[in-house]
Amino acid sequence: MPSRRRTLLKVIILGDSGVGKTSLMNQYVNKKFSNQYKATIGADFLTKEVQFEDRLFTLQIWDTAGQERFQSLGVAFYRGADCCVLVYDVNSMKSFENLNNWREEFLIQASPSDPENFPFVVLGNKVDVDGGNSRVVSEKKARAWCASKGNIPYFETSAKEGTNVEEAFQCIAKNALKSGEEEEIYLPDTIDVAASSQQRTGGCEC
Amino acid sequence: MHEFDLHYLSDDADYADSMQQGSASMTRSGNSNRNSSSEQVGAEIVYLKDNVAIHPTQHAWERIRGRLKLIKQGGSLLMTWIPYEGQSSSARLSEKDKSLYTIRAVPFSDIRSIRRHTPTLGWQYAIVVLSSGLAFPPLYFYNGGLKEFLATIKQHIFLVRSAEDANIFLVNDLQDPLQRTLSSLELPRAISVANSPTSSIAPSESSFSRTDSETIDKNSAFIQQNGRQRQNHNDPRHLSIQVLEKFSLVTRFARETKSQFLREAHGDGFISNAMRKHDKKPNNSFVVEYNDVHKPLEDVHVPADLSEYDYDKLSLVWGKPRQPPLGSKEWSTFLDSEGKVKDSQALRKRIFYGGVEKGLRKEVWRFLLGYHSYDSTYAEREYLAPIRKSEYETIKNQWKSITKEQAKRFTKFRERKALIEKDVVRTDRSIPFYDGDDNSNVKCLRDILLTYSFYNFDLGYCQGMSDLLSPILYVMEDESQSFWCFVALMERLGPNFNRDQNGVHSQLFALSKLVELLDNPLHNYFQQKDCLNYFFCFRWVLIQFKREFDFEKTMRLWEVLWTHYLSEHLHLYVCVAILRRHRSKIIGEEMDFDTLLKFINELSGHINLDATLRDAEALCICAGENGEACIPPGTPPSLPFEITSMYNQQDDDDIL
Numbered sequence: 001m002p003s004r005r006r007t008l009l010k011v012i013i014l015g016d017s018g019v020g021k022t023s024l025m026n027q028y029v030n031k032k033f034s035n036q037y038k039a040t041i042g043a044d045f046l047t048k049e050v051q052f053e054d055r056l057f058t059l060q061i062w063d064t065a066g067q068e069r070f071q072s073l074g075v076a077f078y079r080g081a082d083c084c085v086l087v088y089d090v091n092s093m094k095s096f097e098n099l100n101n102w103r104e105e106f107l108i109q110a111s112p113s114d115p116e117n118f119p120f121v122v123l124g125n126k127v128d129v130d131g132g133n134s135r136v137v138s139e140k141k142a143r144a145w146c147a148s149k150g151n152i153p154y155f156e157t158s159a160k161e162g163t164n165v166e167e168a169f170q171c172i173a174k175n176a177l178k179s180g181e182e183e184e185i186y187l188p189d190t191i192d193v194a195a196s197s198q199q200r201t202g203g204c205e206c
Numbered sequence: 207m208h209e210f211d212l213h214y215l216s217d218d219a220d221y222a223d224s225m226q227q228g229s230a231s232m233t234r235s236g237n238s239n240r241n242s243s244s245e246q247v248g249a250e251i252v253y254l255k256d257n258v259a260i261h262p263t264q265h266a267w268e269r270i271r272g273r274l275k276l277i278k279q280g281g282s283l284l285m286t287w288i289p290y291e292g293q294s295s296s297a298r299l300s301e302k303d304k305s306l307y308t309i310r311a312v313p314f315s316d317i318r319s320i321r322r323h324t325p326t327l328g329w330q331y332a333i334v335v336l337s338s339g340l341a342f343p344p345l346y347f348y349n350g351g352l353k354e355f356l357a358t359i360k361q362h363i364f365l366v367r368s369a370e371d372a373n374i375f376l377v378n379d380l381q382d383p384l385q386r387t388l389s390s391l392e393l394p395r396a397i398s399v400a401n402s403p404t405s406s407i408a409p410s411e412s413s414f415s416r417t418d419s420e421t422i423d424k425n426s427a428f429i430q431q432n433g434r435q436r437q438n439h440n441d442p443r444h445l446s447i448q449v450l451e452k453f454s455l456v457t458r459f460a461r462e463t464k465s466q467f468l469r470e471a472h473g474d475g476f477i478s479n480a481m482r483k484h485d486k487k488p489n490n491s492f493v494v495e496y497n498d499v500h501k502p503l504e505d506v507h508v509p510a511d512l513s514e515y516d517y518d519k520l521s522l523v524w525g526k527p528r529q530p531p532l533g534s535k536e537w538s539t540f541l542d543s544e545g546k547v548k549d550s551q552a553l554r555k556r557i558f559y560g561g562v563e564k565g566l567r568k569e570v571w572r573f574l575l576g577y578h579s580y581d582s583t584y585a586e587r588e589y590l591a592p593i594r595k596s597e598y599e600t601i602k603n604q605w606k607s608i609t610k611e612q613a614k615r616f617t618k619f620r621e622r623k624a625l626i627e628k629d630v631v632r633t634d635r636s637i638p639f640y641d642g643d644d645n646s647n648v649k650c651l652r653d654i655l656l657t658y659s660f661y662n663f664d665l666g667y668c669q670g671m672s673d674l675l676s677p678i679l680y681v682m683e684d685e686s687q688s689f690w691c692f693v694a695l696m697e698r699l700g701p702n703f704n705r706d707q708n709g710v711h712s713q714l715f716a717l718s719k720l721v722e723l724l725d726n727p728l729h730n731y732f733q734q735k736d737c738l739n740y741f742f743c744f745r746w747v748l749i750q751f752k753r754e755f756d757f758e759k760t761m762r763l764w765e766v767l768w769t770h771y772l773s774e775h776l777h778l779y780v781c782v783a784i785l786r787r788h789r790s791k792i793i794g795e796e797m798d799f800d801t802l803l804k805f806i807n808e809l810s811g812h813i814n815l816d817a818t819l820r821d822a823e824a825l826c827i828c829a830g831e832n833g834e835a836c837i838p839p840g841t842p843p844s845l846p847f848e849i850t851s852m853y854n855q856q857d858d859d860d861i862l
Contacts, residue, residue, distance in 0.1 A: 017625060017628060017629075017669065018625075018628035018629075035635075036632065036635050036636065037632060038632050038633065038673075038753070039628075039629050039632055039633075039669045039670075039672075041669065041670055041673075041744070041745045041748055041749060041753060042741070042744040042745040042748070042803075042807075043741075043744075043803065044803070044804070044807050045800070045803075045804065060800070065669060066669075067625070067668060067669045069668050069669075069703065069704075069705055069707070070669070070707070072706065072707045072711075073707070073741060073744065076739055076741045076799070077741075094621065
């Protein structure tokens, strides 16, 4: 008999403006891509049910504004995070160089209890653009940086084509699960209903 | 949640005698009484008191005396106070004043509470507070009878004494007032009757409320909604007397303004329209037209002397109905022969209540935004146009002339340009004006924003600016004029985009103070849930609801906000209005910060603009000076004290 205990895993997506944070989230949760996403103002999140070892989790994925100027909001949005996803655009060196800033800013603002071991996952997005010809950050370079920061898991993704998105978020969920010690949470009925129906239709994909 | 004991009038020795002789209406059980009362035909006067006066000024000798009545009509109880003919105590009080203060058949379903004053010296008086939070002027019982007045009310409807102030009697405290209309200023804390030890009162209370609702608003869907929510939100409230007395003044102010407005408004479209509607009703109908929310009270028949259309009272309960937008013909009447705006206050008021027709926006927005001053002439405006255009071109050339070689060595310029280019291609692309590849208007957005980031180099570019510029360019269809209008708008909203976000934070702070004033239970709820930072309203405030309404409605809202007619900070009252519309859901579903943020984000596209504006207007009037006191000086969109200190350049700035 599988346990029906619910747990909430909170994931924050950070990265420069326009690297594809909203698109990655929507591709993972809704399996959709749009060219018409607006710049995120403030923050928003989507939830998705995931299953591990017969246990059901609610993955709460937070999408935030990418402009540094909005970082003062982080305190409110980052708290209680179980995993942080750092996204850059493989076609933009600046967005890659900023990963370190985003990582440090997150650790300061979220102030997790064990910052040394707090799980991050890095995504190099937009690998589809121009057939890879406009790429400026090599996979090797990215992996080297991830290794230097305590072996951060790394994925190369295309939110547009869905490449590696599912795999990346599986990893994100697993890492979130390792860090979050399965806090029991209360979910309002409305979300319960939506969640269980989602589970019925999409349960097998886990 | 606060919990406190409910006190009932039956516990009160003052009322013991009147209760004994009264019909046992409060001890009735559920439906039996309801049936007997609602089946009665016609109106029955259940209370009549002569020599009940109001004092329209602070001078005790200036009073208007009249007759106070309680009338039972179907399942409803109505209150009237009609001044005597030709008996003014002072020559200064005209018949008009009298009619201004006349209380014509107010159903108790519209009344929130009654406060009793029984000073040891002087006359007893009562203040009747409407559901909207507004109050009638104090009614002085020169011949006594206040006690009987309350006792009679209690015989017919549910009346409960406030726990915190024994002189406050809460009336009809059953339905979620928000759903009813605007309305209510809920000063006071709420408790759930269901949780209180005295929940046995529930049957009689709901029986009244049902009767009342069905009679008054039989067809109205929102009442059904109330019915559903009523269980959770029986919120006996007690009222702060200082605030109440303030409202009493506000009421007078509102009435005076309104009567002046009525005098001025001959031939005014929406007034005459409302009057026409009234004319169609039978003479003995008391009609309340609350636009699209309330249905006429056709079932409430009252004696003929109460039949006069009480337009005056309506704005006390809800903001005024929206008018049709300002058109070119009417616009020309606001201009004198030289092209100056004769009365900018009147113009702003007109736009506040109706907005501007599409085709006229191009012209009128320039005034609203401050590109043209109201007292400029046709000739001056014509003279200035090419000058501003050339000024714009000069600034634009500052970045246009940057060569590739120079740009290579100018990281901040490249980054700023890249950021703008990323954002303009995701700004309002669903609007045909910005649709399609290589759209020249999208390029124009980029040019203006980049030029602005040179004009105001310290502030630079920040996400959200493209949202603010896009409707302006759409309306102006002219690059340099759009730029200068945007500059004028950013003089007010620039602090929203400061690096330390202080502009937004000061507005969110003011918002929290306004909610504390206007909806204390909701404030307490947010406090309990650790949500007082109001970050869930961040998007609303940063870009003035741009993402919450469709393009057309956003423009309508903005032109109303830009009038600064009732307040420079009407947008904060709009925030309060929207929150209040959903308060029962927010509290009922025990939303925490996360769910609240999600809920607020998902309201986008589902907010009724006109209703929200009317709520906001009424809230703004209700809050009055207390509301403005919640908003620290200099809070955007107020103009900052010192323009020069507005943008604090910081060294750690890595995006220009």
